[in-house]
Amino acid sequence: MNAPMRPTSGVRRMVAGLAAAVVAAIAIAPAPAMATMDPSDPVVHGAPFVGSTLTLEIDPASYRGCGAAAGPDYSIYWTRDGVRADDHWAWWTYELDESDRGKTIAAHVQASQNGCEPLEVSSEETAPISASNRANGFTGRGNFELLARRSDGTLMLYPRLSDAWESPRTVGPGWNGFSTVLSPGDFTSDGTNDILAKDAAGNLFLYAGNGNGGFYAARQIGSGWNAFNTMVSPGDFNGDGHNDILARDAGGRLYLYPGNGLGGWLNRSLVGTGWDVVNKIITPGDFNGDNHVDLLARDTSGALRLYSGDGAGGWSGTAVVGQGWAGMTAIGAAGDIDNNGNVDVYAVDGSGQLLAYYGDGDGGWNGAAAVGWGWGGFNGLF
Numbered sequence: 001m002n003a004p005m006r007p008t009s010g011v012r013r014m015v016a017g018l019a020a021a022v023v024a025a026i027a028i029a030p031a032p033a034m035a036t037m038d039p040s041d042p043v044v045h046g047a048p049f050v051g052s053t054l055t056l057e058i059d060p061a062s063y064r065g066c067g068a069a070a071g072p073d074y075s076i077y078w079t080r081d082g083v084r085a086d087d088h089w090a091w092w093t094y095e096l097d098e099s100d101r102g103k104t105i106a107a108h109v110q111a112s113q114n115g116c117e118p119l120e121v122s123s124e125e126t127a128p129i130s131a132s133n134r135a136n137g138f139t140g141r142g143n144f145e146l147l148a149r150r151s152d153g154t155l156m157l158y159p160r161l162s163d164a165w166e167s168p169r170t171v172g173p174g175w176n177g178f179s180t181v182l183s184p185g186d187f188t189s190d191g192t193n194d195i196l197a198k199d200a201a202g203n204l205f206l207y208a209g210n211g212n213g214g215f216y217a218a219r220q221i222g223s224g225w226n227a228f229n230t231m232v233s234p235g236d237f238n239g240d241g242h243n244d245i246l247a248r249d250a251g252g253r254l255y256l257y258p259g260n261g262l263g264g265w266l267n268r269s270l271v272g273t274g275w276d277v278v279n280k281i282i283t284p285g286d287f288n289g290d291n292h293v294d295l296l297a298r299d300t301s302g303a304l305r306l307y308s309g310d311g312a313g314g315w316s317g318t319a320v321v322g323q324g325w326a327g328m329t330a331i332g333a334a335g336d337i338d339n340n341g342n343v344d345v346y347a348v349d350g351s352g353q354l355l356a357y358y359g360d361g362d363g364g365w366n367g368a369a370a371v372g373w374g375w376g377g378f379n380g381l382f
Contacts, residue, residue: 042076042107042123045341046094047285049235050129050191051136054094056107079106098191100129102241127291130236131243131261132186135285135335135343138193140211144335146346147183147195149175149380157213163339165372169213175380178205179226182382184233185243189261196233196245202226206263221263228255234283235293238313246283246295252276256313271313278305284333285343288363290316296333296345302326306363321363330381337371352376 039059046054056076076091077084081103088094094105104125111119137145139159146158153176157169175181180198187194192211197218198204204222207215225231228247237244242261248254254272257265275281278297287294292311298304304322307315325331330348337344342361348354354372357365375381 039074039109039119039121041121042109044094044105044107044123044126046096047133047135048096048105048126048129049136050096050098050101050132050186051140051142051193052096052133053142054096054105054107054126056092056094056123058109074109074111076107076109079108080104082106096129098189101131101189102128104128128241130241131189131259132191132193133235133243133285133335134183134185134193134233134283136185136193137335138183138209138211139213140192144337144339144344146334147171147181147380147382148375148378149181151377151379153177155181159213163337171213171215180231181380182231182233184245184259185235187243187259188263189242196221196231198225198231200226208263219263222265230281232281232283232295234295234309235285237293237309239292239311246271246281248275248281250276258313269313272315280331282331282333282345284345284359285335287343287359289361292316296321298325298328298331308363319363322357322365329376330378332382334382342366346371348375348378348381350376 042056042058044054044056046052078088078094079085080100106125107123109121137143138157139145143160145160148156148158150156154173155171155175157171159166178197178199181195183193183195185193187206188208192209194209195207195215196204202223202225203220204225205218206221207218209215228249230248232246234246235243237256238258242259244259245257246254247257252273252275253270254275255268256271257268260266278299280298282296284296285293287306288308290308292309294309295307296304297307302323302325303320304325306319306321308317310316327350328347329350333343333345336342337356338358342359344359345357346354352373352375353370354375355368356371357368360366
């Protein structure tokens with residue numbers, strides 16, 4: 001999955017002398033060695049939110065032959081809003097942090113050998129970087145991780161490093177007092193992912209994350225939320241750089257509550273009706289590769305439907321992307337399970353198996369696999 005891009009000016013630049021000087025040079029001396037092919041523009045992969053890592057793809061062979069045979073005949077640097085990012089010196093990767101929020105990132109490759117005509121090619125710029133997404137996990141390492149509530153009310157964190165589970169951690173007891181628990185990602189603009197929890201009276205509490213798998217004491221940020229039977233966290237649904245909440249009432253009306261980036265809200269808006277025909281709403285992020293966060297929803301027949309977001313708080317289309325999901329006791333999304341750059345979906349079946357459904361980055365699937373057992377004993381998983 002590529003990071004959302006927007007066109008840049010001057011993507012490809014050739015620096016040359018005056019035409020007359022070039023003609024004269026050709027007349028009196030052989031031309032310098034040149035690359036064997038025209039270098040292709042680099043491509044940046046990765047999700048445009050704080051905590052994720054952008055990676056660069058180029059064809060190294062197209063940059064060779066323009067100098068010493070051993071190569072490399074090029075160097076790489078990154079820019080932030082068009083200004084060279086000297087604090088991000090790694091050639092191939094760019095780890096996004098809070099200093100990048102709201103800015104666009106691009107990668108540049110330039111010929112570096114003497115005797116080569118100075119050539120530079122650039123990637124397209126990413127979309128403006130948003131707040132840390134739920135997919136970034138809770139331990140600050142950018143991994144798919146899960147929170148699970150046991151039947152006794154204990155909340156457990158199941159961290160992962162790359163593709164492997166680490167030992168579970170106890171977050172704390174007493175979480176059975178909440179009817180809804182979810183993570184919006186970073187809701188306070190401190191670069192770490194947080195938890196929201198709604199009690200039976202409809203009071204909403206924020207548990208700010210400490211970035212290492214723990215959470216600070218609760219702070220109430222709302223009341224009256226028992227008017228909704230479903231609350232989900234899509235990420236940045238309206239494209240303003242802050243993470244948001246979607247809430248469905250008993251009449252099937254779906255409302256957007258835009259986050260203000262400070263642990264509170266902007267004015268809500270109605271973004272859909274008729275959502276009472278679905279019994280589960282899943283928030284995978286950008287599932288179809290159009291650079292906007294999307295929703296998946298299971299209807300009463302067990303079909304899984306994709307609702308494509310338009311990046312501005314609305315929709316661009318819908319499609320059925322699966323059948324037979326009625327037997328799953330839990331379905332959700334928490335990022336990229338297999339670390340291939342595409343967002344995935346998890347589900348728990350009737351036997352307690354934790355299943356990974358791997359997204360293909362284009363609104364479909366790349367297969368499924370069991371990634372855990374014994375998950376049927378939890379009454380909450382997110």
